[in-house]
Structure formats: C-alpha cells, structure tokens
Amino acid sequence: MASLSITADPLSLIPTFPNEDPSTYPPIQSGGSLILAWQIRNKRVLLVGGGNVAATRLVHLLSADALVTLICPPSGLHPETAYRLKTHESRITYIPRNFEPSDLSSIPSISLVLTAIDDPVASTEIYTLCKSLNYPVNVADVPPECDFYFGSVHRDGPLQIMVSTGGNGPKLAAMIRRKVADSLPKETSKAIVKVGELRKMLRAIAPEKDEGAKRMEWMSRVCESWEFEELAEMTEGDMKILLEGYKDGVVKQYKEVKLLESVRSGEEEDDRREGKPGDA
Numbered sequence: 001m002a003s004l005s006i007t008a009d010p011l012s013l014i015p016t017f018p019n020e021d022p023s024t025y026p027p028i029q030s031g032g033s034l035i036l037a038w039q040i041r042n043k044r045v046l047l048v049g050g051g052n053v054a055a056t057r058l059v060h061l062l063s064a065d066a067l068v069t070l071i072c073p074p075s076g077l078h079p080e081t082a083y084r085l086k087t088h089e090s091r092i093t094y095i096p097r098n099f100e101p102s103d104l105s106s107i108p109s110i111s112l113v114l115t116a117i118d119d120p121v122a123s124t125e126i127y128t129l130c131k132s133l134n135y136p137v138n139v140a141d142v143p144p145e146c147d148f149y150f151g152s153v154h155r156d157g158p159l160q161i162m163v164s165t166g167g168n169g170p171k172l173a174a175m176i177r178r179k180v181a182d183s184l185p186k187e188t189s190k191a192i193v194k195v196g197e198l199r200k201m202l203r204a205i206a207p208e209k210d211e212g213a214k215r216m217e218w219m220s221r222v223c224e225s226w227e228f229e230e231l232a233e234m235t236e237g238d239m240k241i242l243l244e245g246y247k248d249g250v251v252k253q254y255k256e257v258k259l260l261e262s263v264r265s266g267e268e269e270d271d272r273r274e275g276k277p278g279d280a
C-alpha cells in the first residue's frame with residue numbers, strides 16, 4: 001500500500017476561484033443541533049421507564065418502525081404505555097423490572113438508548129454505561145446527558161416537521177410546531193405522496209445514472225409550477241402525460257394535462273363504442 005506523505009500546507013493547496021462571491025453562501029450560525037431523519041426501522045432501541053414521557057417516546061419509535069426493548073416495573077406503567085405494549089407486542093420486548101447494568105451488554109445490537117425515569121442517580125448510571133459502550137443516549141430532563149434532544153414533531157403521512165429550540169424552550173417548540181402545521185395547505189401530505197409516485201415513474205422511464213441533473217431539474221420545475229392542490233389531484237394518467245414531456249425538458253401545466261387527459265379518454269371511449277382495439 002502506498003504511504004501518504006503530505007509536505008505542503010493543505011491550505012496552500014486549495015484552488016482560488018476568481019469569480020467567487022461568498023455573500024451568496026449561507027452564513028454559518030454555530031451552536032445549533034444537527035437535524036437528521038434517522039432510519040431506525042427494524043433497529044433495536046432500549047427505552048428505560050414506562051411513564052408519561054416514555055409513552056411519548058414510544059409514539060415516535062413505533063411511528064419509525066423501530067424494535068423496542070422496554071424496561072420498567074409493571075407498577076410504573078402509564079396507561080398509554082401499557083396499551084402500546086399490548087397493541088405492539090411484536091415490536092416491543094417488555095422486561096418487567098427496574099434497569100440492571102447487565103441489560104446494556106445482554107441486549108444485542110442496541111442502536112439507541114432512551115431513559116425516561118424519575119430517578120436521577122439511575123439516569124446518570126445508565127448515561128455513564130452508555131458512554132463507555134459508545135451508545136447514543138437521551139436522558140429525559142438532563143440536557144448534559146443527551147447526545148441528541150427530542151423535538152416537537154408534526155406528522156402527516158410522509159411529512160414530518162421537527163421543531164427544536166436547542167433546549168431553550170420545549171413548550172415554545174410545541175407552540176411553534178402547531179403554528180407551522182396550521183399554516184400548511186391541507187393537501188400537503190397528498191401532494192407529497194403523488195410527487196413520490198411521479199418520481200418513481202420518472203426513474204422507471206429515465207433510469208440512467210448520468211441523467212440525475214436532468215431528472216432533478218425537471219422534477220423541481222414540476223413542483224414549482226403546479227399548485228399543491230393540483231399535485232394532490234394528479235392521477236396516474238396525468239403523470240403519464242406529464243412524463244411525455246420529460247425527454248424534451250417540457251413541463252406541461254395542470255390545465256393542459258387535464259385537458260389532454262379528458263380528450264384522450266373521450267377518444268378511448270369513442271374507440272370502445274366503435275369496437276376498435278385500444279392500446280394494450
């Protein structure tokens with residue numbers, strides 16, 4: 001294997017860009033959190049505690065199709081947690097006792113640990129063990145013992161919006177989340193689903209890897225030129241008509257597509273009456 005020897009100062013190797021205009025780049029506001037959409041589906045999450053906060057954690061975990069191990073004595077179960085244990089028996093493994101340090105090593109393949117318990121000493125013990133094993137952990141109520149915070153989440157089908165105030169005002173986060181949700185058009189989720197279907201169909205007719213830029217540019221124009229309500233009403237037939245324009249970079253407007261669709265279905269109806277064979 002070739003050895004890597006760096007003699008020059010790396011900064012001196014950075015090219016200069018004569019037309020660079022840094023004022024067009026987003027300014028960096030440090031001190032934030034890294035907001036991601038974690039794909040936790042079928043991965044194991046350890047949740048310690050079964051009270052009110054644990055019940056809210058379960059909603060998030062089950063909505064993301066995680067596999068959960070829940071440790072909590074039966075006497076500590078909130079009614080909602082007890083309900084989830086029964087309705088999601090196949091997703092949640094229930095251990096009906098207090099947490100024991102050996103749990104962290106005996107439960108295989110833990111991706112994430114959450115605690116929601118009213119015992120600060122046990123919380124800190126779990127936190128310290130998690131750090132020694134390199135597990136990401138959230139200790140509810142103790143921000144310094146959190147590798148990540150929860151946020152206030154609006155969910156509507158494929159749409160998820162998380163509001164974080166970086167630990168400053170969780171109640172405000174919930175109020176802001178409601179304001180944001182109230183400001184969205186009611187067809188938002190349906191429009192997202194339809195756009196997802198259109199993108200799949202586009203990839204099927206133009207699967208080439210090197211066409212990524214063209215696909216993205218065309219899809220972006222569709223999203224910009226159709227209203228949310230129009231996207232939400234898009235039928236499979238509309239999508240096919242819209243996609244006919246892709247090759248030449250044409251984005252037909254909603255009205256044009258609907259008109260073409262009604263003309264074509266009228267023609268098909270005439271053909272059917274006259275007994276002509278239609279397209280297979």
Ligand SMILES: C[C@@]1(CC(=O)O)c2cc3[nH]c(cc4nc(cc5[nH]c(cc(n2)[C@H]1CCC(=O)O)[C@@](C)(CC(=O)O)[C@@H]5CCC(=O)O)C(CC(=O)O)=C4CCC(=O)O)c(CCC(=O)O)c3CC(=O)O
Pocket residue numbers: 056057138139140141142143146148149150151152153163164165166167168169170171172173174177
């Ligand atoms: C740091 C963080 C760590 C984490 O839990 O991940 C954390 C920590 C703490 N929460 C406290 C209090 C409250 N938390 C809530 C509610 C929520 N808390 C959530 C997240 C977070 N809370 C993370 C930061 C997120 C951010 O800043 O944006 C939400 C958004 C998400 C969720 O938990 O699922 C959920 C709303 C969900 C929704 O309704 O949509 C309410 C209101 C209520 O219960 O209705 C109150 C009382 C009112 C108030 O204080 O604002 C206290 C003080 C305890 C004390 O004073 O003793 C601490 C500890 C501290 O601040 O030191």
Ligand SMILES: NC(=O)C1=CN([C@@H]2O[C@H](COP(=O)(O)OP(=O)(O)OC[C@H]3O[C@@H](n4cnc5c(N)ncnc54)[C@H](O)[C@@H]3O)[C@@H](O)[C@H]2O)C=CC1
Pocket residue numbers: 048049050051052053054071072073075076077078097098099116117118119122140141142
């Ligand atoms: N988002 C946030 O950060 C918020 C955090 N909190 C805090 O979260 C914690 C939990 O709150 P709630 O669910 O309302 O409390 P709770 O009293 O309803 O539930 C506590 C749960 O922890 C269990 N428990 C205690 N010690 C345990 C152990 N060693 N092993 C396993 N389970 C154990 C209890 O049996 C019970 O199920 C509290 O410290 C609370 O102050 C409260 C509100 C919001």
